[in-house]
Amino acid sequence: MARTSLTFDRTKQRALPIWLLILAVLLIVARIVSKQYPEKAEHDLVRWMPISQAIGIARTTHRPVFYEFSAAWCGPCKMLEREVFMDQDLAKRINDRFIAVKVVDTKQEEGRNWPDVQALMDRYGVNAFPTIVIAGPDGSVLDRVVGYPGAGKMAAMIDRPR
Amino acid sequence: MSLVVVIESIRRHFAHLGYIAALLILIVIVVMMTAIGAPASAPYALISLFTLVAGCQLIGPEFSSGTLQLILSKPVGRSAYLTGRVAGVVISIWVAVASILASDIVGRLIAGTPIIWRTVLWAALVSALKVLLTCSLLALFGSFTRSYVNIGIYLGGQIVLSGIYGLLSIMKNAFTGEMAAVGRLLRAHPGILEGYRAVQTNLFPDDPLIPFDRNWILLMTCNAVVAVLLACVIFSRREVPYGAD
Amino acid sequence: MNGIRVEGLTKTYHPFGAKRPVLKGVDLTIAPGEVVGLIGPNGAGKTTLMSCIVGFLNADEGTITIDGRSNDDLDVRRRTGFVPERMNFDRRANGGAFLRYMARLAGVPRDRVHARVDELLNRLGLADAEDKRLSQYSRGMLQRIGMAQALMLDPDFLFLDEPTSGLDPNGVFLVRDLIAEEKARGAAVLLNSHQLAEIEKVCDRVLFLSGGVIARDEALREIARITIVVTMLPGSYDAGAVEAAAGAVPVNDIVATNVTSEAEVAQLVSRIVSTGAGVIDVRRRTADLESIFRGEA
Numbered sequence: 001m002a003r004t005s006l007t008f009d010r011t012k013q014r015a016l017p018i019w020l021l022i023l024a025v026l027l028i029v030a031r032i033v034s035k036q037y038p039e040k041a042e043h044d045l046v047r048w049m050p051i052s053q054a055i056g057i058a059r060t061t062h063r064p065v066f067y068e069f070s071a072a073w074c075g076p077c078k079m080l081e082r083e084v085f086m087d088q089d090l091a092k093r094i095n096d097r098f099i100a101v102k103v104v105d106t107k108q109e110e111g112r113n114w115p116d117v118q119a120l121m122d123r124y125g126v127n128a129f130p131t132i133v134i135a136g137p138d139g140s141v142l143d144r145v146v147g148y149p150g151a152g153k154m155a156a157m158i159d160r161p162r
Numbered sequence: 163m164s165l166v167v168v169i170e171s172i173r174r175h176f177a178h179l180g181y182i183a184a185l186l187i188l189i190v191i192v193v194m195m196t197a198i199g200a201p202a203s204a205p206y207a208l209i210s211l212f213t214l215v216a217g218c219q220l221i222g223p224e225f226s227s228g229t230l231q232l233i234l235s236k237p238v239g240r241s242a243y244l245t246g247r248v249a250g251v252v253i254s255i256w257v258a259v260a261s262i263l264a265s266d267i268v269g270r271l272i273a274g275t276p277i278i279w280r281t282v283l284w285a286a287l288v289s290a291l292k293v294l295l296t297c298s299l300l301a302l303f304g305s306f307t308r309s310y311v312n313i314g315i316y317l318g319g320q321i322v323l324s325g326i327y328g329l330l331s332i333m334k335n336a337f338t339g340e341m342a343a344v345g346r347l348l349r350a351h352p353g354i355l356e357g358y359r360a361v362q363t364n365l366f367p368d369d370p371l372i373p374f375d376r377n378w379i380l381l382m383t384c385n386a387v388v389a390v391l392l393a394c395v396i397f398s399r400r401e402v403p404y405g406a407d
Numbered sequence: 408m409n410g411i412r413v414e415g416l417t418k419t420y421h422p423f424g425a426k427r428p429v430l431k432g433v434d435l436t437i438a439p440g441e442v443v444g445l446i447g448p449n450g451a452g453k454t455t456l457m458s459c460i461v462g463f464l465n466a467d468e469g470t471i472t473i474d475g476r477s478n479d480d481l482d483v484r485r486r487t488g489f490v491p492e493r494m495n496f497d498r499r500a501n502g503g504a505f506l507r508y509m510a511r512l513a514g515v516p517r518d519r520v521h522a523r524v525d526e527l528l529n530r531l532g533l534a535d536a537e538d539k540r541l542s543q544y545s546r547g548m549l550q551r552i553g554m555a556q557a558l559m560l561d562p563d564f565l566f567l568d569e570p571t572s573g574l575d576p577n578g579v580f581l582v583r584d585l586i587a588e589e590k591a592r593g594a595a596v597l598l599n600s601h602q603l604a605e606i607e608k609v610c611d612r613v614l615f616l617s618g619g620v621i622a623r624d625e626a627l628r629e630i631a632r633i634t635i636v637v638t639m640l641p642g643s644y645d646a647g648a649v650e651a652a653a654g655a656v657p658v659n660d661i662v663a664t665n666v667t668s669e670a671e672v673a674q675l676v677s678r679i680v681s682t683g684a685g686v687i688d689v690r691r692r693t694a695d696l697e698s699i700f701r702g703e704a
Binding site: 164166167170174177178227228229231232233234235236237238239399401402403 | 458461462463464465481482484485487488489491493494495496497499508509511512513514556557
């Protein structure tokens, strides 16, 4: 009697509810299993910042900038959007670690680009889509990938310590 | 779970004039909000206040006031009592959530704005699950403290955890200065920050990003159940000294 | 039904890392139908002991069995009544609502709840206060409602902590009658009190808790312990003859001796009278609690 041990004996006042234990175990298992099958979003979950504000925010928050150069007609860009930017997990990590900026080339549709769009494309030598450039707040290139390398490689790039 | 305790908890809430008054005011506010087109989740912001006020009564203050000794001298299991209290409080607040849902729908019907059932129902479900988790955590914190310390731990914990996370994030990007050493450590072992974030999001989860997110629903229910189970374990062994305060 | 049995109960408090032993191996038994009083100086551990027996505190060592079962057994709880010293319950509830909640918690069948609560309210003289809030109850009323909730299921084991403190004489008589009724029903009663006079009137046995153990265990009503005190008219007796008749030396015209039965009382008085002594007073003396308390007896 001296030690108060845990008991499920329902005739005792200190009994623990076994139904609650079973429920907890079931839910933990369900959570683990369910995490293997994440829900897909219906829209882009990345918080895109306007080009003009991006650098300023990057400097104050000490975060690198994640530039995504794309165009409306680019197929792989759509795959990138669907598999990375609509993925809860990856989108969250992008939002947490970077200031994300979407740079859209409109040369084909309108014949020319906005000045700041063109300036960025010139600065980073972008001539294919999609191109991802990760830049420090000072503008220096930390990482770069041309074309969509797949969700796995994108994840590795996002997680790389900077 | 003791049904007597559940019913008594609910009865006590609705016998409280303040609760009824708050509920009525809430309904009026919601109808007005939806009539002018506020987003679906906006009315539920007030529920968190409701939850804190109702949930802080769980266990902690009963320990200090001597109520628990009387209860425990009766043939009621300790865990049956605790789960009954949590259920009673949660159900009482869910009545408020349901009232908001109803008022939301009524408000939209009056204003003639379209009702997107998916969004409206999801907002209500999110609110209901947040109530469940918050009350479960308050029960857990109350199971080993006295008086209103449980709510202090809840609010303080939320603030402190998020503050530390912000600090750690900044330190992670520090390359020079006093924080450089910490920054190096954090960069070399990203697991530290991830582990910390995991603890934080399990206690105080972010709002879900997509509607009817199965993983978020499981996160909330699982954590609530585990919290109540832990509370039962702690409470079953706890000494309830007579003449506590 | 067996009663309450405690063996080797040890309890140490640990305030801020220090060690403060309170109970150091307490043994006691209370049989059904026995009323046992617990006395001792403040801080002796009376409340601790009662709390351990009822199950509010966890003893470090020792065993507690109530009717042969663990004190944590729900069936034992069903047969236990506990009256706290101070009633501290939801002040907004009214007396009737509070008792009905207690009744339901105790497991009184739903259709019997109202009847039982009314019965108890009447028995404790609280029928008029049923609709009053607990916050408006006087000290005495709170004490009585505390008793009411304990008696809900006609308990076989009754624990009372300072049941008469703060009560007016009527309240004290009521509690005394209630305890007598419960004793007659065969309940085992343990009561904690500072009121030595009350203990003497109500209890069969008294336990004196001191130094963490039961230092004294006095039976107050054992016939074998009747002490008869005979007062004689000064100068009317021969000391030697009286001593031979009573088996004790007269001091200050008073001779006190123990007898084992009521019949012996009559024989003793008769023997003393036949020595020629003028007997002017014969009375019983129960074990003097005050002297026990002061450590003199």
